Amino acid sequence: MRRLLLLLFTGVVLLTGVLAVGARPAAAQTAEPVKIRVPITEQGFNDKPGNFTINVRQGQLVEITFVWDQKIHMGDEHVFVLDGYNLETKTINASDREATWSFVADKAGTFRIKCDLECEIHDVLKSALLIVTPAGAAAPAGAAGATGPDSRPKSQLAIVAPVGSARGSQVDISVTASDAKGAPIPAARIVLAETVQFYGLDPQTVEVASATTGKDGVAVLQYLPRRTGERALKVMLDGNAARAPSSLDLKLTIGDGPATYLVEPPAGIPGVNRFLVSAIIVTVWGTMFIVTMHVVAIARAGRNGGPGEEARDA
Ligand SMILES: [Cu+2]
Incomplete structure (x- = not known):
């Protein structure tokens, strides 16, 4: 099964490479x-x-x-x-x-x-x-829908970021938003989303940081990596009446660092996190232990005490 998945993955990577090379500029x-x-x-x-x-x-x-x-x-x-x-x-x-x-x-x-x-x-x-x-x-959402191509002027993003960081060390990601004419877009909300996978569930995209652009169209996103490895991030600018939305993928390689989630739970994860899972495990096993102890105690009482009481009554 593992080998099959690996083969499949390799195939997808190769295909992606071929498509990228074949794509016309x-x-x-x-x-x-x-x-x-x-x-x-x-x-x-x-x-x-x-x-x-x-x-x-x-x-x-x-x-x-x-x-x-x-x-x-x-x-x-x-x-x-x-x-x-x-x-x-x-x-x-x-x-x-x-x-x-x-x-x-x-x-x-x-x-x-x-x-x-x-x-x-x-x-x-x-x-x-x-x-x-x-x-x-990853064409920006809404760029081409059922109603045809987005007729709003395009917006564009450029990102300046480190190659990577360590888990628990804040990363500053500088994002420049500009309109179709290259003029900076001020007062726009820039969102950083991370694709994460929990315990075999489907990958989810969660917001991990946001910031508002200044007069120069620049916003600095402060990202606190909580997981190691290559993180798949997406920087997004919403569309409005004046502009189409934009997004740009960003990959950061995160090395080992202090385990931040031992101190605080991961932010922005709906429903599922390590604390909740730990609490459920402790509760379930704890309850089973207590019930088992009671059952054993009752069984012992039944075997030892039962006949004795009958004998006294007789
Ligand atoms: Cu030099």
């Missing part, structure tokens, strides 16, 4: 880019330690600006390259701080961004990732 959906600014500091990309990812949908016009913002190695220079897209920035340094890529993310897949110079902080600038979700994958 979508034309640019919008005239204006999603804009992402990436500060470069001694901490690394995005002023944070550890690797990070930029997530966009295939076909999106993307603008990534690297901003030199170092505090210690003032003589450092960088040239950033993007594998797969053959993009290279000009040199940035203390006197010429910004370099921008503007391109259509027409190739789906995961592509490495790194500094191509042997700079002082090279170790932290080796591996950021651009993740381009295939255009056909």
Whole structure:
């Protein structure tokens, strides 16, 4: 059975790969880019330690600006390259701080961004990732229904997130929402949903974080991972009269950390959680134990005490 499932899974993965490769690159959906600014500091990309990812949908016009913002190695220079897209920035340094890529993310897949110079902080600038979700994958709900294609102007999302974290360590996920013209969408609610599976039930999608975009269209979702492994997340922007909804998948790899659910139950899980299951198990077995003890006591009383009382009566 296991082997069959594994075979089936492998087949699906291969098929998905073939479909992704075979899919024709979508034309640019919008005239204006999603804009992402990436500060470069001694901490690394995005002023944070550890690797990070930029997530966009295939076909999106993307603008990534690297901003030199170092505090210690003032003589450092960088040239950033993007594998797969053959993009290279000009040199940035203390006197010429910004370099921008503007391109259509027409190739789906995961592509490495790194500094191509042997700079002082090279170790932290080796591996950021651009993740381009295939255009056909998980089309936003309502994009095409029984009433035909959504006629509302498209909205678009770009996500800047770490590659992963540890269980119990909060992850900041920065989401930029922009309209069809690339203008930021302010005061919009961004929801982070996680697909989780409990005790053999069907996978459920639960909301794990939400945030509202500011004037710049940016919202920071604060995600507290409670499970290890590769987590399947989805970032969602609701549609309204002025715009169609958008969503973008995000994967985070979560390593071992403090077991948060021993302290507090997982949030947002309707009905089922570890505490409830533990409580039910303890109650059921506890009740059975007490009943068994009573039955044994009654049986003993019946065997030993019964005839004795009859004898006394006689
Ligand atoms: Cu560098």
